[in-house]
Amino acid sequence: MLEALFLLYFLVLLATLVFKSRIVTGPWLFLLRAFFPNWKFFHATGNVPHLYARWAMPKAQPTADLQWSDWIPIFPRRPRHLLHVFHNAQTNLALVQQNLVEHLAADLNHLAAGADARALVSYQLVSRLVCQSLQTQQPDCAYGQFEVRMVLDGTTGLLQEDTMMRSPVLPCR
Amino acid sequence: MPVSSAARALEILLALSLLLQTLEYLRIRQVLTVQGLWAWPVQRTDIPPGAVQNLLDLLFGDRAMHWHLLLRLPVLLLLAWQGSNLALAVFLFASHVLMLIRWRGAFNGGSDFMTLVAISGLLLAQLVQLGGDPHLAWRAGLWYICLQSITSYFMSGWVKLMQPEWRNGQAMTIFLNAAIYGPLPMDSVLRKPWLARAGAWAFIGWECAAPLALLHPLVALVFCLIALLFHFLVFWFFGLNRFFWAWVVTFPAILACSAQRVFW
Numbered sequence: 001m002l003e004a005l006f007l008l009y010f011l012v013l014l015a016t017l018v019f020k021s022r023i024v025t026g027p028w029l030f031l032l033r034a035f036f037p038n039w040k041f042f043h044a045t046g047n048v049p050h051l052y053a054r055w056a057m058p059k060a061q062p063t064a065d066l067q068w069s070d071w072i073p074i075f076p077r078r079p080r081h082l083l084h085v086f087h088n089a090q091t092n093l094a095l096v097q098q099n100l101v102e103h104l105a106a107d108l109n110h111l112a113a114g115a116d117a118r119a120l121v122s123y124q125l126v127s128r129l130v131c132q133s134l135q136t137q138q139p140d141c142a143y144g145q146f147e148v149r150m151v152l153d154g155t156t157g158l159l160q161e162d163t164m165m166r167s168p169v170l171p172c173r
Numbered sequence: 174m175p176v177s178s179a180a181r182a183l184e185i186l187l188a189l190s191l192l193l194q195t196l197e198y199l200r201i202r203q204v205l206t207v208q209g210l211w212a213w214p215v216q217r218t219d220i221p222p223g224a225v226q227n228l229l230d231l232l233f234g235d236r237a238m239h240w241h242l243l244l245r246l247p248v249l250l251l252l253a254w255q256g257s258n259l260a261l262a263v264f265l266f267a268s269h270v271l272m273l274i275r276w277r278g279a280f281n282g283g284s285d286f287m288t289l290v291a292i293s294g295l296l297l298a299q300l301v302q303l304g305g306d307p308h309l310a311w312r313a314g315l316w317y318i319c320l321q322s323i324t325s326y327f328m329s330g331w332v333k334l335m336q337p338e339w340r341n342g343q344a345m346t347i348f349l350n351a352a353i354y355g356p357l358p359m360d361s362v363l364r365k366p367w368l369a370r371a372g373a374w375a376f377i378g379w380e381c382a383a384p385l386a387l388l389h390p391l392v393a394l395v396f397c398l399i400a401l402l403f404h405f406l407v408f409w410f411f412g413l414n415r416f417f418w419a420w421v422v423t424f425p426a427i428l429a430c431s432a433q434r435v436f437w
Contacts, residue, residue, distance in 0.1 A: 009320075010327060010384055017331055027219060031278045032270070037286040037321075039328035045338045045347045080354045084414055085405070086193060089200035091353055091412040092281055097210070099282070121277075124215050132210055155346040155364070 049105035179429030188253035284415035294318035322423035330380025342370030393431035
């Protein structure tokens, strides 16, 4: 009897992979999604949101145009060390920041027509991330701007890149 | 593995895993302050206005967060040293859920989810013990953790099996290229298609077969040893050290449940 129950349990799990059901969403479900894990890790390749940003110095005169830097990727890359298996705080922080960019991309996808993306918590947090990253690289920068680009990688490198959104100019001071 | 030994091993490993997590939180606590990237005044709008939001305002203040994390340290030492009790399990459960909310649902994805499973198993064992049968209580807790852990491997394997990019090995190379430690070197052996395909199929097959670990203690032991290698590789290539510890915590439950010989 117990064997049959276990078999049934794993068959139901397989069925959930084949038959798709409606996705239930809500603020508390998002925050407490740990209670409903789907255990799907690294399961599908495809477009991945990447964050790009550029900076500008303070204007020399109020009427002058901003002189923008080139777009630079804000994408986590860290050095590797064996002892990080015990303590890897900065890498985990970098990973959660990349997750934040993915949440912003998902929020933008579900944004109602006419809604302002700037009201999104994910947008506001990414704006802070951009300004802090730019100021780390260029302490005198006064303005920032970011793009969320959907990047499709193949085994040998970039296949396709599309800009999903470009932010307004952000005051970074 | 006897239930009592498994329970003790679970407590010690869970304490270690949560200790490492807490030390990492303390290391990066500046990002959670008002001036930090993850400032609560920005993030609080995730929470519908009301009493819960007001309560979280108190709990997620800079000083309260710091003390909360510091309080976890002696509690975890207590868990490792003398074992769990109901109050301790309730504290760890509440503390973990609070940290999940503070990080908008997860700090480190699946490792947070599996840590919640382990704490929930601990809490379940303590609650059932109120009925007066510690052995039954720990069996319930261990089976809950074991089933969730086996499910995680099973689902992760089958969902990969359904993707053509995983079956032909391309997915592994693509994910490794995008990993936090940088793209694979152009001459990396892992770029060889036959090796990527073989590696992908090896791990997919092993994950899909996870329920078989419950058939015999020896199978469970081999399964856990492979899992140990698997999670170390995931750490090595993707930096996910928390995944390593979060899943290792569940191994005593898998070993204990397989030894109960339910299926043979």
